[in-house]
Amino acid sequence: MGLQIEVKDLIFGYGGETVLDGISLTIGQGDFIGIIGPNGSGKSTFLKNLAAILTPAAGEIIIDGKALPRWRRRELARRLALVGQGAAAGFNFTVEEMVAMGRYPHVQRFGSFKPTDHRAVERAMHLTGCYHLRERGIFSLSGGERQRVLLARALAQETPCLLLDEPTSFLDLGYQVELLELLRSLNQRERITVVMVMHDLNLASRYCRKLFLLYGGRIHACGDPEEVLTREHILEVYRTEVLIEPHPLDGKPQVIPVSTAQAGPNQNFQQRIHIIGGGGSASPLMKELFARGFSLSAGVLSVGDSDWATARRLGLTMVEEAPFYPISPQRHRQNLELIEKAGAVVLAPVYIGPGNLPNVEAALFALQRKRPLIVIDAAGVAGRDFTGGQGAALYRRLEEGGALFLPRPDADAVIEALFSASSGQ
Ligand code: ADP
Numbered sequence: 001m002g003l004q005i006e007v008k009d010l011i012f013g014y015g016g017e018t019v020l021d022g023i024s025l026t027i028g029q030g031d032f033i034g035i036i037g038p039n040g041s042g043k044s045t046f047l048k049n050l051a052a053i054l055t056p057a058a059g060e061i062i063i064d065g066k067a068l069p070r071w072r073r074r075e076l077a078r079r080l081a082l083v084g085q086g087a088a089a090g091f092n093f094t095v096e097e098m099v100a101m102g103r104y105p106h107v108q109r110f111g112s113f114k115p116t117d118h119r120a121v122e123r124a125m126h127l128t129g130c131y132h133l134r135e136r137g138i139f140s141l142s143g144g145e146r147q148r149v150l151l152a153r154a155l156a157q158e159t160p161c162l163l164l165d166e167p168t169s170f171l172d173l174g175y176q177v178e179l180l181e182l183l184r185s186l187n188q189r190e191r192i193t194v195v196m197v198m199h200d201l202n203l204a205s206r207y208c209r210k211l212f213l214l215y216g217g218r219i220h221a222c223g224d225p226e227e228v229l230t231r232e233h234i235l236e237v238y239r240t241e242v243l244i245e246p247h248p249l250d251g252k253p254q255v256i257p258v259s260t261a262q263a264g265p266n267q268n269f270q271q272r273i274h275i276i277g278g279g280g281s282a283s284p285l286m287k288e289l290f291a292r293g294f295s296l297s298a299g300v301l302s303v304g305d306s307d308w309a310t311a312r313r314l315g316l317t318m319v320e321e322a323p324f325y326p327i328s329p330q331r332h333r334q335n336l337e338l339i340e341k342a343g344a345v346v347l348a349p350v351y352i353g354p355g356n357l358p359n360v361e362a363a364l365f366a367l368q369r370k371r372p373l374i375v376i377d378a379a380g381v382a383g384r385d386f387t388g389g390q391g392a393a394l395y396r397r398l399e400e401g402g403a404l405f406l407p408r409p410d411a412d413a414v415i416e417a418l419f420s421a422s423s424g425q
Pocket of ligand 1: 014019037038039040041042043044045046
């Protein structure tokens with residue numbers, strides 16, 4: 001089972017308009033591939049070229065070593081099945097009749113169904129949960145039911161490769177997961193090659209082993225989900241600011257959009273804000289300010305610390321120190337350089353030990369360089385200071401130096417303080 005597809009410099013256009021502009025890729029036996037990309041990027045068109053419904057203007061599609069035009073239709077239909085986007089039948093067939101059409105490439109012309117054909121039809125209806133609908137006319141089905149019948153027809157075709165165009169689009173959440181689990185088990189148990197156009201990036205990430213990101217008729221990125229679903233790629237292609245978080249069960253990247261109204265640079269304050277944090281003290285504020293379009297940097301953060309993880313997911317410029325090491329003079333200097341180039345600095349309510357005392361000194365440096373400094377929860381410093389009083393003493397100097405003190409890491413209050421400080425300068 002399984003099937004190999006090779007695409008070389010594929011070019012396709014409707015009329016004069018080029019839609020696929022030089023696509024080259026290889027799909028191996030037993031692959032589970034997701035084709036993703038924004039609307040109009042050519043995903044359906046690509047799938048229809050693979051299924052020989054459309055003919056390329058240039059380039060080649062080679063299936064199991066043989067160029068596509070050399071395949072006879074019936075022979076190809078025994079190798080590839082396409083589940084399109086709910087194409088309506090012209091007649092109100094019953095579900096069973098519709099699924100039975102999947103057997104046409106296996107049945108002799110004018111021949112009759114054999115027991116193997118009946119078994120394949122029944123199995124396909126059982127697998128897709130539409131056996132109980134077998135006597136219903138397809139016009140009476142819901143969008144989700146019809147989609148399952150189309151999959152059943154493709155499964156009845158018993159091909160080593162399934163091409164699916166947004167197979168989950170009309171399905172509710174339960175059926176989406178069920179369908180993808182079914183495809184995964186067919187792929188794993190029977191080595192069926194699956195090539196699927198997917199709208200939902202998070203489901204694509206969890207189920208597909210390899211993704212091709214199409215954009216403007218070209219492959220913008222390809223590889224495993226970790227390589228393709230990066231903040232940069234999503235921003236380039238979907239023009240949307242997102243956070244990438246690992247799925248709690250399997251660690252696959254999950255894409256969390258940040259509201260488009262909030263994405264893009266904040267027009268009111270375009271300078272960078274440098275955040276001094278650690279131990280999770282700065283994470284909520286970093287996320288809030290990031291979501292509102294502020295440009296941020298952070299430091300010095302220990303690798304593996306939760307603030308470090310947040311800054312990394314947000315793609316911030318930051319100074320990192322090795323885990324459990326005190327801040328080295330070199331890292332401290334790099335932190336000061338970031339502060340020097342920032343428009344304002346925020347000191348989060350960090351726990352202070354001898355190892356990260358330089359971070360509080362860095363806040364003092366910000367004041368010396370006339371950067372507005374916002375200090376969160378200075379009143380609670382005594383309970384967070386484990387340096388024998390050195391940290392608390394530095395906080396007193398911050399107060400004398402004119403830092404703005406806020407009781408909580410509340411983003412609205414921070415923004416208000418920033419604007420009043422920068423307009424008063
Ligand atoms: P996607 O599946 O990524 O949303 P499509 O492959 O459906 O993209 O469409 C790619 C481009 O081709 C779009 O600009 C679309 O308008 C155009 N297109 C799709 N089908 C046709 C068609 N039958 N005739 C003319 N243009 C088409």
